[in-house]
Amino acid sequence: MSADLRDDELGRVLDEAVRRIDPTPEDGLPAVRRQGGRLRRRRIAATATALAVALSAMGVTGVKLAGVGSSAPATDVASWARFRDRDLNWTMRYPPAWHLQRFENVCRVGFSGAMVSNVPNTYRSPASANGCFWPPSMKTLPRDGVVVEFDHMAGGPAPIPASELAADTSFPLSMSDVPVVGSGKPVRRSTNAQIGASGRYTLNVWIGEDAAPIDVAIARQIVASIGPDFATALTDWSSLLAPSGQWLVSSPADWYRQPVAADCGRSSGYWVGPGVFVSNVPFHFGHRTPASGCTPRWDLQHLPRDAAVVDIEPPLRGGVPNPCPSDPLLQSCPPDTSFPLQLTPEEIGGGAADPIGVPPPTEYEIPIVLNGARVAVVRVWIGDQASARDRSLVTGVLRSIAFAYPATG
Amino acid sequence: MPDAREFEAFYRDNLARVVRACTLVTLDRTLAEDVVAEAFARLWSRWGHIQGPDHAGGYVFKTAMRLCAREVERRRRRPPLASEGAGEEETTTTRHDVMVAMAGLPLRQRQAVVLRDWAGYSTAETASMIGTRESTVRVHLARARETLRRSLLVEERDER
Numbered sequence: 001m002s003a004d005l006r007d008d009e010l011g012r013v014l015d016e017a018v019r020r021i022d023p024t025p026e027d028g029l030p031a032v033r034r035q036g037g038r039l040r041r042r043r044i045a046a047t048a049t050a051l052a053v054a055l056s057a058m059g060v061t062g063v064k065l066a067g068v069g070s071s072a073p074a075t076d077v078a079s080w081a082r083f084r085d086r087d088l089n090w091t092m093r094y095p096p097a098w099h100l101q102r103f104e105n106v107c108r109v110g111f112s113g114a115m116v117s118n119v120p121n122t123y124r125s126p127a128s129a130n131g132c133f134w135p136p137s138m139k140t141l142p143r144d145g146v147v148v149e150f151d152h153m154a155g156g157p158a159p160i161p162a163s164e165l166a167a168d169t170s171f172p173l174s175m176s177d178v179p180v181v182g183s184g185k186p187v188r189r190s191t192n193a194q195i196g197a198s199g200r201y202t203l204n205v206w207i208g209e210d211a212a213p214i215d216v217a218i219a220r221q222i223v224a225s226i227g228p229d230f231a232t233a234l235t236d237w238s239s240l241l242a243p244s245g246q247w248l249v250s251s252p253a254d255w256y257r258q259p260v261a262a263d264c265g266r267s268s269g270y271w272v273g274p275g276v277f278v279s280n281v282p283f284h285f286g287h288r289t290p291a292s293g294c295t296p297r298w299d300l301q302h303l304p305r306d307a308a309v310v311d312i313e314p315p316l317r318g319g320v321p322n323p324c325p326s327d328p329l330l331q332s333c334p335p336d337t338s339f340p341l342q343l344t345p346e347e348i349g350g351g352a353a354d355p356i357g358v359p360p361p362t363e364y365e366i367p368i369v370l371n372g373a374r375v376a377v378v379r380v381w382i383g384d385q386a387s388a389r390d391r392s393l394v395t396g397v398l399r400s401i402a403f404a405y406p407a408t409g
Numbered sequence: 410m411p412d413a414r415e416f417e418a419f420y421r422d423n424l425a426r427v428v429r430a431c432t433l434v435t436l437d438r439t440l441a442e443d444v445v446a447e448a449f450a451r452l453w454s455r456w457g458h459i460q461g462p463d464h465a466g467g468y469v470f471k472t473a474m475r476l477c478a479r480e481v482e483r484r485r486r487r488p489p490l491a492s493e494g495a496g497e498e499e500t501t502t503t504r505h506d507v508m509v510a511m512a513g514l515p516l517r518q519r520q521a522v523v524l525r526d527w528a529g530y531s532t533a534e535t536a537s538m539i540g541t542r543e544s545t546v547r548v549h550l551a552r553a554r555e556t557l558r559r560s561l562l563v564e565e566r567d568e569r
Contacts, residue, residue, distance in 0.1 A: 004532055004547075006525060006526055006529060007522075007525075007526045007554055008526075010522065010526045010527075010554060010557060010558070010561075011526040011527045011529070013503075013507060013557075013561055014433055014507060014522070014523065014526065014527040015429075015527060016503055016504075016507070017433070017503055017504045017507035017508065018429035018432055018433055018504075019429070020504075021425065021428055021429050021432055021438060022425050023424055023425060023428050023442060025420055025421040025424050028424075028442070028446050028449075029417065029420060031446060031450075032420065032446055032449045032450045032453060033413070033416075033450075033453055035446070035447070035450035035453075036449070036450040036451065036452070036453025036454040036456075037453070037454070038454075039450060039451060039453075039454035040453075040454040040455075043454065120443075120447055121440075121443040121444070121447065121480070123443070124439065124440070125439040140483055140484060
């Protein structure tokens with residue numbers, strides 16, 4: 001067949017092979033427009049710079065082109081773009097000229113996060129015929145390439161196991177906090193991070209062997225810009241005041257908020273409530289265990305496995321807060337509680353799996369002590385199938401809890 | 410100010426076509442989508458200078474083909490086969506066979522056959538897009554077609 005004639009049969013075979021490839025335009029359009037805008041601005045700046053150089057060479061004086069140039073704006077973090085992961089509550093800033101690539105639920109365990117780099121298209125799918133490897137290979141990174149990547153791992157063993165969780169990572173991070181890993185090229189630095197009592201975050205930095213000092217400096221500033229971002233998660237939240245008027249708690253608009261009346265404990269003289277109960281699923285407290293003197297525990301077997309629950313229960317004895325350590329449920333009185341609340345390893349609990357092997361929700365208990373009195377207990381339950389979003393939103397709920405003292409008597 | 414709605418309409422109408430072409434050339438859908446995103450970004454950066462859909466189509470195909478070539482050469486390794494970076498539903502025998510056959514072609518031959526026989530550009534347009542002469546494109550096409558026919562079409566006949 002002549003090359004000037006189209007081989008339609010071959011064209012049809014090729015078409016058959018790729019006709020199912022149907023990318024969703026909406027997924028990539030915003031990034032395309034942003035990147036296109038950057039390229040246009042860069043070209044205009046380059047043209048203006050060339051013009052300025054030409055005019056300067058011609059001896060023309062008094063020409064000023066404000067904002068044209070590379071190094072000064074590059075290190076001005078205030079002018080940088082901001083990436084926000086509203087579901088996983090972290091943020092990062094990066095120069096507009098750098099390239100942002102976001103990924104969601106990569107590999108079986110679900111890595112989600114973002115990568116910024118001074119060269120385009122550094123992100124490669126970690127999936128291959130031999131499996132899915134994370135972090136993705138940077139073997140094709142140019143020698144002058146610099147990459148900063150931050151991710152959250154939804155499933156599998158957490159990078160920081162629950163038994164090793166401590167207080168949330170202290171941000172901002174410094175590059176010196178991020179040790180070099182391995183001895184390959186490009187140099188890779190990596191560290192794990194904890195945000196909102198979740199040890200599932202990891203920072204990776206790759207620096208090519210011929211990276212420009214300005215790009216390394218920018219990478220340092222990007223690393224320093226990474227941190228928790230609960231404020232954005234709180235924008236669409238609603239608040240609920242407990243019936244006592246003492247407790248104010250906020251939760252996402254699509255969560256359920258229920259005031260709890262005073263209840264239980266008649267035989268032990270221990271009273272619970274009134275309080276507040278917020279959850280990501282419609283969950284009613286008709287399951288409160290009625291036996292054993294009505295202990296202030298929920299019947300967790302009825303809690304859905306994807307549930308995330310925060311419950312504030314002011315424990316009252318005869319209508320007033322229990323002084324420490326006379327509270328029968330609290331043998332010693334810890335120091336006054338500091339706000340905002342956060343989950344710490346000491347509160348981690350959870351019972352045994354039920355007879356059919358369903359793991360119980362992880363349970364946290366935070367006693368609230370003010371002026372030597374135990375004024376409340378905040379309980380948290382997170383089901384084993386709760387989403388990463390809901391797990392992180394629990395942290396936001398806890399941070400929103402505010403208390404007005406003194407108690408009613 | 411460039412017309413964003415026009416660009417968006419063009420993007421929606423042509424994204425799949427360009428991604429498919431780049432997938433046939435790079436044999437890696439993920440890489441193809443990255444490359445095509447960059448090609449469309451460059452198109453948007455020059456949208457004010459684009460004169461109509463044909464001009465836009467030629468520009469984005471030409472840019473995508475050059476970016477594909479750059480990325481493939483940068484890798485300098487055996488191109489991944491169909492299962493890599495592709496959805497599970499796409500690993501049919503036909504697709505796999507085509508990708509294996511395409512993987513056996515040099516980059517220029519892949520580009521030539523995709524642009525001429527799949528996308529339907531003329532030989533002259535194909536030559537312009539991959540930055541070579543028409544006579545060279547003809548040679549690439551002849552060799553690519555012979556190889557592909559031998560590995561695809563002949564086998565199809567054998568199965569009947």
